[in-house]
Amino acid sequence: MKKEDYFMAAACLAAQRSKDASTQVGAVIVNETDNKIVGTGYNGMPAGLDDELPWERGDEKNNYNKKYLYVTHAELNAIVNKNCADVNGCTMYVTLFPCNECAKLIIQSGIRKVIYLSNKYETRTETKASRRMLDQAMVDTQCTK
């Protein structure tokens, strides 16, 4: 198995832990120097609030119960779960192309490459803004397909 397939499979496995019935996302951060996983995460509610918050996609009349207000993205969880001092120069394997907020985190944490599986929200403004920032910050982005 190629190493890229191995790390993406690890991201897919992490995604399976997510309770989001609509979209499970998994992320794995890899130190390319020694090919080690230094952080993993999946989309979930903030720690300890798993059973407190709604998973509804909601609509305009039901903003307060939209999951989007509460869910912690897979990329953020992978970064905060890191088991090393920093993730400078690392690669992130993620099952879904990062949103604009995750793009900021990726850039600020020094991750230099993002390998993704799906970009199903490609046409969204958030995704376009993410692409814009990652490109301008010269973070390499590669689709595995």
Ligand SMILES: O=c1[nH]c(=O)n([C@H]2C[C@H](O)[C@@H](COP(=O)(O)O)O2)cc1CO
């Ligand atoms: O970068 C991301 N990382 C991430 O973890 N997610 C999560 C948030 C939500 O739980 C889910 C998206 O839900 P939905 O497909 O129902 O809109 O994916 C979503 C994105 C980008 O949309």
Ligand SMILES: [Zn+2]
């Ligand atoms: Zn995000």
